[in-house]
Structures are given as C-alpha cells and as structure tokens.
Amino acid sequence: MSRAERQRQTRERLIEVAAQMFLAVGYAGTSLDKVAVEAGFSKGAVYSNFAGKEELCMAVLDTIHAEKIRLVQAVFSEDTSLDSRLKSFVEWSRTGLGEPQWTALEVEFAAVARHNPWVASELVKRHREIRRLIGQLISATIEEADLETTIPVEHVATALLALGAGLGGLRALDPKVDPDVFGVVLAGLVRPRREARDGE
Amino acid sequence: MSRAERQRQTRERLIEVAAQMFLAVGYAGTSLDKVAVEAGFSKGAVYSNFAGKEELCMAVLDTIHAEKIRLVQAVFSEDTSLDSRLKSFVEWSRTGLGEPQWTALEVEFAAVARHNPWVASELVKRHREIRRLIGQLISATIEEADLETTIPVEHVATALLALGAGLGGLRALDPKVDPDVFGVVLAGLVRPRREARDGE
DNA sequence: GTCTATACGGTGATAGAC
DNA sequence: GTCTATCACCGTATAGAC
Incomplete structure (x- = not known):
C-alpha cells in the first residue's frame, strides 16, 4: 500500500x-x-x-484537459441567468480557453503525433470526445436561449475546436492578435430563432 | 557570375x-x-x-507561401462570374488551403518560434501580411456580391487564418474531420447586405 | 518493482582543411 | 563554399543497487 x-x-x-x-x-x-x-x-x-516522452506529455495534457472540462462545465452549471453564464464563458474563453502556452503545446504535440500512431489515435479519441462535449453545450445553450446556429452544430463544434487551437497558436507568437475573435466568431455563427417560419 | x-x-x-x-x-x-x-x-x-535549421525551414515556407498566394490571387482574378470564382476558391480551400502536411508543418514550426525570437518576429510579419491580404480579398468580394460580414472584416481575416491552421492540424490527425468546415464557417459569417436600412 | 548509473545512436552546430 | 572531424546534448535502453 x-x-x-x-x-x-x-x-x-x-x-x-x-x-x-x-x-x-x-x-x-x-x-x-x-x-x-x-x-x-x-x-x-x-x-x-x-513509456517515454510522448506518454509523459499525454499524461500532462490529460490533467490539463480534465481541469479545463471541469471549469467549462462549472461555468455552464452556474445557477444564474443564461446571459450571466454566457458572459462568464466568453470571459473565460479569452484567457483560460485560449491560453497561448497551453494551446501552443497542444498543437506542437499534435505535430509529434504524425510519427507516432499511438499518440495519433489517442489524440483523435480526445478530440472527438471534446467535440461531442462542445456540441452538447452549444445545443443545450442555444435551445434555452431561443437561438439557432447558422451552420450545423457539429460544424460549429469542430470549428470552435480548430479556431481555439489556431488562435492560441497565433497569439502565442503575436500578442497583438485580438483574443476576442473567438467570442466574436461564435456570436457571428448564431442568430435568433424564428419561432414561426413563413414558407415552411 | x-x-x-x-x-x-x-x-x-x-x-x-x-x-x-x-x-x-x-x-x-x-x-x-x-x-x-x-x-x-x-x-x-x-x-x-x-544560418541553421530554422532559416532553412523559413526559406521552405516562404516558397510555399508564394505559391499559395499566387494560386489564391489567380482564382480571384479569373475573368468569370463572381459565383464561379467563389466556387473555385471554396473548392481549392478544401484541398490546397487545408493541406494537412503543410498546415501541420506551419504549426509545428510556429512552436519552434517560442525559443527563437528571430523566427517569432519573422513569422509575425508574415501572419500580419497574410491577414491583410485575406481582408482585402474578402472586402473586395463581399462588396461585389452585395454581401456583408456579420463581424468586422479584420476579425474574419484573423479567424480564417486561425481556423485554417487549426483545421489542418485536426485533419492531419483525423482524416474524418470534415474539410468543408472552412467553407461552411465562412458562409456562416456573411449575409446579404440590406441595401436600405430601416431604423438607421 | 523503483530508481540510479551508465552507455549508445543520432542530432544541430562549430572549427578548420582544401 | 564545401567537406571532414568533432563537440555537446538529447531520447532511449540496459544493468544493477535497494
């Protein structure tokens, strides 16, 4: 023991x-x-x-992922108004989600995966799970807020994951890149839902 | 000589x-x-x-960038209808722009920049130039097509660059990631321009 | 079973010969 | 300018101490 x-x-x-x-x-x-x-x-x-450097890094990323997921779910589980929760999320996304050091590591490690099939398959598993989670959160939120996405939710989830990684990479290099782009794009991809459609 | x-x-x-x-x-x-x-x-x-491995890779990326920029500008300079040009671009963006090997290299090299200030500053120069180019193309195109972006054009340019890099990274790992996400998001960020506004 | 000590192959980089 | 020799460093593998 x-x-x-x-x-x-x-x-x-x-x-x-x-x-x-x-x-x-x-x-x-x-x-x-x-x-x-x-x-x-x-x-x-x-x-x-x-087993080696890759497995160590994977373990590191897993602890970070767990923390990030915990935080996102905490934000969306707040017992406050929808507006307040969304505001919390957007605020947090600017710092916690787009944290350049973390995203840069994530993205660098993904490049490593190209030589290592095990790393690649493990990362793919995690990406799919995260996209599923994002999709769920978006679906639940836009329904509650009477919004709809301008493109399918699965595409939004993939796009947000890619955008987060890409923005983090850019911001790791260039601090002048606007961290609000993430939230702005997200806002640009939703619109008020038409309760009663005319033609259909 | x-x-x-x-x-x-x-x-x-x-x-x-x-x-x-x-x-x-x-x-x-x-x-x-x-x-x-x-x-x-x-x-x-x-x-x-x-001077070293970094400079060699930078030279490699510069030749690739020149080729990509040449292709994009060729597509937008076609002497055909706007629809046809946009179709060409979206079609090309799925393969040429999101080419996983290239984007993965781009993204891996960006990680190198974290230890090398020279690489960092050179990459930032190029990113800003590319965002400027993207912004120009978008501005010209949406004006001709009587469209408007749902968020500021500078944000669209940054978002597309980040999205391209991020999507390429995801696709390098997971071939199942939909390459159309890029075009779909772009489409989701524009809307018909209201010629005559009501309230303002 | 864990950790230390040591050794091996390969890498980016440098100095000097031609 | 190009090549050869050499160095310092890293990830990895192994043998042995506890």
Missing part, C-alpha cells in the same frame, strides 16, 4: 514538473533529464513511470 | 529537398544530414547557405 502510494506521488510529481516545463518551453524544448532532476529524481525514474 | 549562379542552384536544390522532407515527416523529424545527402551535398553545405 505504501508502495503504490509512493509511486503515485512520484508519478504526480513528475507530471506536475513536466507540465510546467512543457508549458514554458514547449515539447521539443523540454528535456526529460531536466524534468527528472527538477522533480528530484533521475531520468530513469521517468521511464519507470512512463 | 557562374559562381553566384552555382550557389543559387545549390540553395534552390537544398530548399527543394528540404521542402519534401519537412512536409513528409515534419520539422523535428527532418535531419539536416539527410537533407544534405539527399541533395547531393554534405551537412556543411547547408550551413554555408543557411
């Missing part, structure tokens, strides 16, 4: 340190040796707990 | 070979040694013609 507990702590400590480094200097810029030493271990400890 | 000509040929040959490799296996996956040998030179020749 104490054995398993210690390993869990080692694993978590490695993930914690790795997360800081990956976010600060990117995937390629992070060396496993520095991660291990900074965490108080040797490089071999990393390989005892993770 | 023959001297300068030979060096120009060496440089072009290196860029040509490097472009193939960068696109095929990505930035990190490409080694300068293999590029040099494949081109018929030694690694030192690369360093005689380029």
Whole structure:
C-alpha cells in the first residue's frame, strides 16, 4: 500500500514538473533529464513511470484537459441567468480557453503525433470526445436561449475546436492578435430563432 | 557570375529537398544530414547557405507561401462570374488551403518560434501580411456580391487564418474531420447586405 | 518493482582543411 | 563554399543497487 502510494506521488510529481516545463518551453524544448532532476529524481525514474516522452506529455495534457472540462462545465452549471453564464464563458474563453502556452503545446504535440500512431489515435479519441462535449453545450445553450446556429452544430463544434487551437497558436507568437475573435466568431455563427417560419 | 549562379542552384536544390522532407515527416523529424545527402551535398553545405535549421525551414515556407498566394490571387482574378470564382476558391480551400502536411508543418514550426525570437518576429510579419491580404480579398468580394460580414472584416481575416491552421492540424490527425468546415464557417459569417436600412 | 548509473545512436552546430 | 572531424546534448535502453 505504501508502495503504490509512493509511486503515485512520484508519478504526480513528475507530471506536475513536466507540465510546467512543457508549458514554458514547449515539447521539443523540454528535456526529460531536466524534468527528472527538477522533480528530484533521475531520468530513469521517468521511464519507470512512463513509456517515454510522448506518454509523459499525454499524461500532462490529460490533467490539463480534465481541469479545463471541469471549469467549462462549472461555468455552464452556474445557477444564474443564461446571459450571466454566457458572459462568464466568453470571459473565460479569452484567457483560460485560449491560453497561448497551453494551446501552443497542444498543437506542437499534435505535430509529434504524425510519427507516432499511438499518440495519433489517442489524440483523435480526445478530440472527438471534446467535440461531442462542445456540441452538447452549444445545443443545450442555444435551445434555452431561443437561438439557432447558422451552420450545423457539429460544424460549429469542430470549428470552435480548430479556431481555439489556431488562435492560441497565433497569439502565442503575436500578442497583438485580438483574443476576442473567438467570442466574436461564435456570436457571428448564431442568430435568433424564428419561432414561426413563413414558407415552411 | 557562374559562381553566384552555382550557389543559387545549390540553395534552390537544398530548399527543394528540404521542402519534401519537412512536409513528409515534419520539422523535428527532418535531419539536416539527410537533407544534405539527399541533395547531393554534405551537412556543411547547408550551413554555408543557411544560418541553421530554422532559416532553412523559413526559406521552405516562404516558397510555399508564394505559391499559395499566387494560386489564391489567380482564382480571384479569373475573368468569370463572381459565383464561379467563389466556387473555385471554396473548392481549392478544401484541398490546397487545408493541406494537412503543410498546415501541420506551419504549426509545428510556429512552436519552434517560442525559443527563437528571430523566427517569432519573422513569422509575425508574415501572419500580419497574410491577414491583410485575406481582408482585402474578402472586402473586395463581399462588396461585389452585395454581401456583408456579420463581424468586422479584420476579425474574419484573423479567424480564417486561425481556423485554417487549426483545421489542418485536426485533419492531419483525423482524416474524418470534415474539410468543408472552412467553407461552411465562412458562409456562416456573411449575409446579404440590406441595401436600405430601416431604423438607421 | 523503483530508481540510479551508465552507455549508445543520432542530432544541430562549430572549427578548420582544401 | 564545401567537406571532414568533432563537440555537446538529447531520447532511449540496459544493468544493477535497494
């Protein structure tokens, strides 16, 4: 028991340190040796707990994802008016969702996946799940708000995921890129629902 | 004279070979040694013609950018109906603009810029120029077509650039991601212009 | 079973010969 | 300008201590 507990702590400590480094200097810029030493271990400890650099980064991203999803769902579960919740979401999307360091890592790691089928398939799983989640949130929200999307909801979900990643990438390079673009585009893709259609 | 000509040929040959490799296996996956040998030179020749891996990749991207811009402008300069030109563009955007290998490289290289201020500033220059170009094309097109964007044109330009990069990244991983999302979102962001406004 | 120590192949980069 | 030799560094693999 104490054995398993210690390993869990080692694993978590490695993930914690790795997360800081990956976010600060990117995937390629992070060396496993520095991660291990900074965490108080040797490089071999990393390989005892993770199959390699890719798996470590995947574990890091998974903890970040869990946190992001938790936050989004918390925002949409607020017991306030719809307007208030949407405002909270848009406000949060500017900082938390588009966080350049995170999005840049996400996007850099996706490039790594091109050489590693395992990473690719794992990422695809997560992307599909996230798009499903986004679609659900949008569907529920626009229904409550008597809005409709100007394009199919699945397309909106894919577009928002891609837009978030792309914007984060741009903003990581150029701080002048307007972080509001995300919310503005989202607003541009919905319109008031016509309760009673004329011709149909 | 023959001297300068030979060096120009060496440089072009290196860029040509490097472009193939960068696109095929990505930035990190490409080694300068293999590029040099494949081109018929030694690694030192690369360093005689380029300051390093980053500059070589930047040169590769510049040739690709020039080609893409040439194609887009050719499409919009066609001497046909507006509908026909737009159709050409949307058709081309599905394959040429969203080409996963290219977008993935673009996005991977942007991650490199985080350690290299020179790369960062060069990329920012190009992004701003491209957004300016996109904005011009959109402005001219929607005016001719009596359309208007639902959000400011600058935002549309930024959004399309980000969306293209993000979608390319997603599609490089997951072929099932719908390539039409780009065109659909673009269509969702424009609407017929009201010639005579009521209230204002 | 975990972690340390060490070694290996390969990379980007540099210095010097031609 | 180009090539060869060399260096420092990284991810990975393995052997052995506890």
